[in-house]
Amino acid sequence: MDKTIAITENIQKIRQDFPILGRNINNHPLVYFDNAATTHKPRQVLDALVHFYSHENSNIHRGVHTLAQEVTGKYENAREKIRSFINASYSHEIIFTKGTTESINLAASSFSKRFVSSGDEIVITEMEHHSNFIPWQIACSERSATLKVCRITDSGELDLDHFRELLTSKVKLIAVTHISNSLGTVNPVKKIIEEAHASGIPVLIDGAQAIAHSRVNVQELDCDFYCFSGHKMYGPTGIGILYGKEKYLNDMPPYQSGGSMIKKVTVKETTFGDLPLKFEAGTPPVGDAIALVAAVEYIENLGFDFIVNRENELVNYALDKLETLSDIKMYGHAKHRAPVISFLIDTIHPYDTGIILDKLGIAVRTGHHCTQPVMDKYNIPGTVRVSFAFYNTIEEIDAFIIGIERVKKILKV
Amino acid sequence: MDKTIAITENIQKIRQDFPILGRNINNHPLVYFDNAATTHKPRQVLDALVHFYSHENSNIHRGVHTLAQEVTGKYENAREKIRSFINASYSHEIIFTKGTTESINLAASSFSKRFVSSGDEIVITEMEHHSNFIPWQIACSERSATLKVCRITDSGELDLDHFRELLTSKVKLIAVTHISNSLGTVNPVKKIIEEAHASGIPVLIDGAQAIAHSRVNVQELDCDFYCFSGHKMYGPTGIGILYGKEKYLNDMPPYQSGGSMIKKVTVKETTFGDLPLKFEAGTPPVGDAIALVAAVEYIENLGFDFIVNRENELVNYALDKLETLSDIKMYGHAKHRAPVISFLIDTIHPYDTGIILDKLGIAVRTGHHCTQPVMDKYNIPGTVRVSFAFYNTIEEIDAFIIGIERVKKILKV
Amino acid sequence: MYTVETINKIQDEIVEEFSQYGDWLEKYELLIEYSKTLPVISETFKTEENLVAGCTSKVWLHAEVKDGNVFYSADSDAIITKGLVALVSRILSGHTPREIMDAELYSIKKIGLSEHLTPNRANGLQAMIRKMKEYAKSAGGND
Amino acid sequence: MYTVETINKIQDEIVEEFSQYGDWLEKYELLIEYSKTLPVISETFKTEENLVAGCTSKVWLHAEVKDGNVFYSADSDAIITKGLVALVSRILSGHTPREIMDAELYSIKKIGLSEHLTPNRANGLQAMIRKMKEYAKSAGGND
Ligand SMILES: Cc1ncc(COP(=O)(O)O)c(C=O)c1O
Numbered sequence A, B: 001m002d003k004t005i006a007i008t009e010n011i012q013k014i015r016q017d018f019p020i021l022g023r024n025i026n027n028h029p030l031v032y033f034d035n036a037a038t039t040h041k042p043r044q045v046l047d048a049l050v051h052f053y054s055h056e057n058s059n060i061h062r063g064v065h066t067l068a069q070e071v072t073g074k075y076e077n078a079r080e081k082i083r084s085f086i087n088a089s090y091s092h093e094i095i096f097t098k099g100t101t102e103s104i105n106l107a108a109s110s111f112s113k114r115f116v117s118s119g120d121e122i123v124i125t126e127m128e129h130h131s132n133f134i135p136w137q138i139a140c141s142e143r144s145a146t147l148k149v150c151r152i153t154d155s156g157e158l159d160l161d162h163f164r165e166l167l168t169s170k171v172k173l174i175a176v177t178h179i180s181n182s183l184g185t186v187n188p189v190k191k192i193i194e195e196a197h198a199s200g201i202p203v204l205i206d207g208a209q210a211i212a213h214s215r216v217n218v219q220e221l222d223c224d225f226y227c228f229s230g231h232k233m234y235g236p237t238g239i240g241i242l243y244g245k246e247k248y249l250n251d252m253p254p255y256q257s258g259g260s261m262i263k264k265v266t267v268k269e270t271t272f273g274d275l276p277l278k279f280e281a282g283t284p285p286v287g288d289a290i291a292l293v294a295a296v297e298y299i300e301n302l303g304f305d306f307i308v309n310r311e312n313e314l315v316n317y318a319l320d321k322l323e324t325l326s327d328i329k330m331y332g333h334a335k336h337r338a339p340v341i342s343f344l345i346d347t348i349h350p351y352d353t354g355i356i357l358d359k360l361g362i363a364v365r366t367g368h369h370c371t372q373p374v375m376d377k378y379n380i381p382g383t384v385r386v387s388f389a390f391y392n393t394i395e396e397i398d399a400f401i402i403g404i405e406r407v408k409k410i411l412k413v
Numbered sequence C, D: 001m002y003t004v005e006t007i008n009k010i011q012d013e014i015v016e017e018f019s020q021y022g023d024w025l026e027k028y029e030l031l032i033e034y035s036k037t038l039p040v041i042s043e044t045f046k047t048e049e050n051l052v053a054g055c056t057s058k059v060w061l062h063a064e065v066k067d068g069n070v071f072y073s074a075d076s077d078a079i080i081t082k083g084l085v086a087l088v089s090r091i092l093s094g095h096t097p098r099e100i101m102d103a104e105l106y107s108i109k110k111i112g113l114s115e116h117l118t119p120n121r122a123n124g125l126q127a128m129i130r131k132m133k134e135y136a137k138s139a140g141g142n143d
């Protein structure tokens, strides 16, 4: 009892760091269950942004003046902070991009130019977000390679038998999501990487949904690439990370080209600089990279022990409550799951559910969640998805459950 | 006299909007003459950023909940604001990117995939920033096309005779900078576009240096593409614009792929959405796009009449003062010039000049300014570059001139 | 002029009807009632071409001309969207192409459903209206 | 141990020398004086390979071993950079590979030039020191 009160007080304190959580929507207090789309930002992140722009702002690299030196240092410190956050071996294995989508596009374009030729194969899975699907589809079509798609089971888990069948000598890379954004499945990526490596195949992990919800250790996973977005980990939009093992990044050609990433430019020929700048053409999102440090620090201050416990508590409570309702059909029943729940109410279109919940101040995501192949598999137009962050509360879930009852009543189920 | 005082008071008021201008560097008040690298951000822009993240934050598109709707609306309003700022015909001709470099990479990759084949030519100029140089070099090498480089004259202007010679039927596109970032030259882009169009050749303008310093009207220019960065126009880092005429953008294949830019994804095939989303895969830098509106409003409130007058006054004063000094060699003597001055003091290395000036609190840029071919032309390792914004003052220029004298004394010229 | 007033007369009736309900809940319930009055598009017309782009839910829209007047049939897999298309269809259906093209749908705002009119609204109400007017145009509104 | 002290003795002398100058201006003037004492690299060694990467200005660095000791010659097109390389060269030149590899260049901070030590510093002082130690290593510091 005392412990519950302590946790509740703690959460109330945490919620104060997120000013937006105090908003009213349609005369109801906002219940924000769309954290898988984007998380909110604590004051600390905004303070870092404002401090940067109002006291330090400068372009980076090669400037000799104090501001340029300071900001270059802070930008490189941000890289080092991310390195230590995911335990990469070297900070030059951390490439700043504008988000997961760009990270994967970079990897798909640049890796396949170097390592994929006609007749080769790339393996992805049926549960990939479009951002980890289409870039490989395009890369394959450009290199006359074949895209192989690993099936998922009815419970929304990877079909590991099928996966093993796909591991032929033609496969040049496997791209798989750490956590499914539409089904909540946590994939056994360590095992997948082990088996892939046993066949000499490198693995790219789409970590967009994982990075904020459990400790990621790229050396322990031994993944070859890992991608994520700042805005899904309490940081600003416009910044993301591509982690890549040095041995691959070194061999891959640049992706974009322009300022800061060259050794020598002449009309005849251009030679490119070393990692990581080779992959960071132009002025990077310096302010966002620096503010991302504040997001990492915020997460580290809370600690993943707390975050994982808290989010498990929320998702388990919500699952229990949903089970007490009739006419709810869940999509995704993985044993190991993230704080993401996809469902439909009877034959009610997810759009209708979303509209009514919004009228009650409850923000859920509806639709295909950029995973059309998953929806095709289940032959549904989409789902209603709720996704939690540590700042959500049991009371919010109760309000959501009441909301579901009202949806059913209004839409006469 | 009264007018001067009024202007001075006005500038002092404007300077208050830029908190960083109050900083001391090495015990001297900061004199920031590195505006061509990046400009500072007024409070209004920071307020917009903070307001967005603390009251509105949400992912965009397809979300039916209120926050998602609001933010999608604001994001699309930002697009409309940029459209009206540069007077494009349609807001779907405005593509949000992370900066000029990405805008040009997108155009180079996507345009050339569609319109450039073996044996074709692309024309750029000797004064291009690497960001408007290397992407075309790479595109040409990928398409077995030839890159032609228009010469510049000793005074740092385009050699228009050479330009005309280059306009053959093989040329598929001309990419040229509006304003040279290392020489300050304002190119006669309207004339260039006219002549190119007369030969049926589309023109891309690199507007990175122009956008904040004079009114850009893309319909009047009739350019086919126009690229610029938010951070050089008093906006945040991580956001940029590619303007393209609908007729080209419609025909060009997507650049990056992923969420938000598709019509339908199946394992067999993906079909892409319409403009502008076709070119905006993944979560865009929403916060930065929205804050960019505040930057545009700030510029519009001041007005280009004021800005152009003010910056001309500053650059002319600085040029006059520099002329009174001995041993100064200027690079770039264009008749029509921007508030950018490149020079060297006798044989002093620009790095040495930069270091000493920094000790005096004066921030200048030194080096090749990402225009190595220009430095090669003049056979110098780089220049010292001062670049002004409306918030700079005559007193700052005086301090800079005194600084130059000290550099000469310390380095014994 | 008289004909446009007819469209507006229907609009005024609808505004009147909705004005009897105070809160959003009752309005939505009425909208759902509307959805049941929609002349349903025949399955053969549920083609890719007849889909309205820009809706999260699917909306199929078909138009037929009888005696110089345009009649709409439609369907949607989402009931609120279906209610919206039924509402607009009740306003526009049965009028001449010219009348439809000239119609200004002020009633939607007055009813208190203006939130659905923003271009970024995932139900694509604006897109539906645009498509209805396009049908009218190609049915002879060019006179 | 004795030998590292020799390097440190030189460092202490330099710290002492710089300590007589209060402000940055005098320090830089002294640095410029240092630049004139640098054993200048012969033109034939001004190769791409001998360039120190990561400097805004060009720095060429060469090392020779005489009687078991390493001697550096260098040049730079920027005088302050040249002063820095002269300073470090004065400290390290003439010592054994082992001594050079073990040397800790604490003097630079003490002199008040620590700003030049940040890795992002465009003069690449850290890169220079690294390259000098690499030369020492390949000259036999692996014993
Ligand atoms: C699993 C997964 N991958 C990739 C992405 C794309 O991330 P972003 O839109 O930040 O580029 C998302 C975000 O929706 C995601 O959930």
Ligand SMILES: Cc1ncc(COP(=O)(O)O)c(C=O)c1O
Pocket: A259, A281, A282, A283, A284, B036, B037, B099, B100, B101, B102, B129, B131, B132, B177, B179, B180, B181, B206, B208, B209, B229, B370
């Ligand atoms: C003329 C010109 N083009 C392109 C760029 C590249 O802009 P960004 O670094 O913002 O991508 C710059 C900026 O330095 C520039 O001055």
